Amino acid sequence: MLVRINSAHRRPVDGHLAAVAGDRACCSEFRYRRGSEIFGEGEDAEFVYQITSGAVRTYKLLPDGRRQINSFHLPGDMFGFENNEAHRFTAEAITETDVRIMTQSNLLGAMPGQAAGPKNLIGFVTQNLQHAENHMLLLGRKTSLEKVAAFLREMDERLAQPDVLNLPMTRRDIADYLGLTLETVSRSLSTLRDEHILRFDGPTQRRVEILDRDRLSQLDA
Amino acid sequence: MLVRINSAHRRPVDGHLAAVAGDRACCSEFRYRRGSEIFGEGEDAEFVYQITSGAVRTYKLLPDGRRQINSFHLPGDMFGFENNEAHRFTAEAITETDVRIMTQSNLLGAMPGQAAGPKNLIGFVTQNLQHAENHMLLLGRKTSLEKVAAFLREMDERLAQPDVLNLPMTRRDIADYLGLTLETVSRSLSTLRDEHILRFDGPTQRRVEILDRDRLSQLDA
DNA sequence: CGGAACTTTGACGACTCTCAAGCTTCGTGG
DNA sequence: CCACGAAGCTTGAGAGTCGTCAAAGTTCCG
Numbered sequence: 105m106l107v108r109i110n111s112a113h114r115r116p117v118d119g120h121l122a123a124v125a126g127d128r129a130c131c132s133e134f135r136y137r138r139g140s141e142i143f144g145e146g147e148d149a150e151f152v153y154q155i156t157s158g159a160v161r162t163y164k165l166l167p168d169g170r171r172q173i174n175s176f177h178l179p180g181d182m183f184g185f186e187n188n189e190a191h192r193f194t195a196e197a198i199t200e201t202d203v204r205i206m207t208q209s210n211l212l213g214a215m216p217g218q219a220a221g222p223k224n225l226i227g228f229v230t231q232n233l234q235h236a237e238n239h240m241l242l243l244g245r246k247t248s249l250e251k252v253a254a255f256l257r258e259m260d261e262r263l264a265q266p267d268v269l270n271l272p273m274t275r276r277d278i279a280d281y282l283g284l285t286l287e288t289v290s291r292s293l294s295t296l297r298d299e300h301i302l303r304f305d306g307p308t309q310r311r312v313e314i315l316d317r318d319r320l321s322q323l324d325a
Numbered sequence: 326m327l328v329r330i331n332s333a334h335r336r337p338v339d340g341h342l343a344a345v346a347g348d349r350a351c352c353s354e355f356r357y358r359r360g361s362e363i364f365g366e367g368e369d370a371e372f373v374y375q376i377t378s379g380a381v382r383t384y385k386l387l388p389d390g391r392r393q394i395n396s397f398h399l400p401g402d403m404f405g406f407e408n409n410e411a412h413r414f415t416a417e418a419i420t421e422t423d424v425r426i427m428t429q430s431n432l433l434g435a436m437p438g439q440a441a442g443p444k445n446l447i448g449f450v451t452q453n454l455q456h457a458e459n460h461m462l463l464l465g466r467k468t469s470l471e472k473v474a475a476f477l478r479e480m481d482e483r484l485a486q487p488d489v490l491n492l493p494m495t496r497r498d499i500a501d502y503l504g505l506t507l508e509t510v511s512r513s514l515s516t517l518r519d520e521h522i523l524r525f526d527g528p529t530q531r532r533v534e535i536l537d538r539d540r541l542s543q544l545d546a
Numbered sequence: 547c548g549g550a551a552c553t554t555t556g557a558c559g560a561c562t563c564t565c566a567a568g569c570t571t572c573g574t575g576g
Numbered sequence: 577c578c579a580c581g582a583a584g585c586t587t588g589a590g591a592g593t594c595g596t597c598a599a600a601g602t603t604c605c606g
Contacts, residue, residue: 164458236454280465288562
């Protein structure tokens with residue numbers, strides 16, 4: 105379910121979309137409910153998205169339902185750019201999520217064609233590629249504990265947390281990101297808790313405090 | 326070991342590098358011996374490469390030596406483009422390999438800044454990203470037999486073989502590409518042979534004839 | 547021609563998955 | 577605000593897929 109929350113002409117205040125597009129022809133804002141689909145694999149790619157709040161998962165499915173999550177997207181992240189082709193994966197809101205939207209063609213048209221830098225389209229696609237390359241190493245060659253440790257380090261870094269990680273995704277999401285089952289994720293987290301590398305904060309199991317970043321790094325190969 | 330085999334001003338006759346660069350400022354040619362390194366992870370990215378004959382593997386290593394091969398590169402393929410940064414993985418010649426080389430800066434300078442199409446840099450990086458996304462699904466969620474079947478389908482398609490696949494890589498290379506051990510790859514191939522889905526051609530085990538593409542596809546999820 | 551590299555196959559083991567049960571948390575509606 | 581049902585999480589026991597270790601045969605290359 106999609107709810108429009110702003111006028112189509114509201115101007116963005118900061119972030120990549122504005123930087124990339126040169127702050128023009130931008131952006132509608134939309135809100136997606138927890139679990140709702142933003143776009144589906146195979147659909148024509150009409151828009152590019154940037155998260156203002158919430159979190160998004162992008163994934164592929166096998167015919168029998170096995171799922172591989174490519175990446176999690178957090179506030180500030182851009183996703184859905186497809187270079188004038190169909191979406192190659194599905195995007196869903198993990199929690200209630202607000203996004204800015206602009207059309208792919210506006211983004212392309214607004215792009216000056218210059219070379220390097222993280223703010224242009226090549227830099228954007230290259231960042232995704234780099235993440236995918238690192239993730240292939242994780243999926244193909246790391247143990248379950250190493251995978252979970254790497255996941256926590258990634259979230260720790262991306263959420264830039266002073267204190268407690270507030271994970272938006274379920275154990276199953278984490279499992280499908282790491283190529284594990286949710287039980288194995290749970291067991292690995294329990295192991296890290298027993299080793300006093302992390303602790304769970306409060307009643308929920310989604311709030312995690314990293315107690316020992318050094319040992320966490322050691323575990324991640 | 327690197328051997329120069331052509332004048333620096335030989336003009337390319339076809340393929341991506343020429344198309345991308347607009348057929349100018351191109352290309353020296355070099356030959357690499359079996360197993361020699363073309364560039365190393367972390368090195369400054371000076372050149373972009375296109376294979377004229379042979380095969381190349383690109384991979385990352387964990388500190389303890391576990392290896393994940395990102396991709397195999399075959400004649401016509403371009404690799405090594407890094408958008409003005411350091412190489413993110415190592416590239417090695419699998420067999421004796423001839424490549425065309427041009428500098429990254431020439432490639433960037435020669436690029437007109439326009440938008441879509443598979444022949445420009447964004448299209449090139451996007452192709453790599455797409456391959457990586459498919460490979461994450463394979464690594465995270467497919468069984469050993471599905472992985473080997475997918476590998477054979479990929480090679481069958483890319484080598485565009487009328488008859489027999491002549492695989493340049495060892496079982497260990499295949500294993501490190503699929504996130505398996507060489508023994509598991511060997512066992513899976515034997516299973517496919519026993520099922521009359523493929524047969525080995527001649528004395529070597531590197532020449533494979535696909536006997537039943539339909540059943541091979543079914544096995545690949 | 548000889549040795550190194552590669553491949554296959556077997557036996558065994560272990561890491562991770564599957565299946566299951568029970569508990570906790572969350573979200574919705576009364 | 578509380579209650580209830582659904583969803584999420586943990587933990588255990590057992591099984592299975594794939595990895596490890598080992599040995600022998602084959603191919604390749606100098």
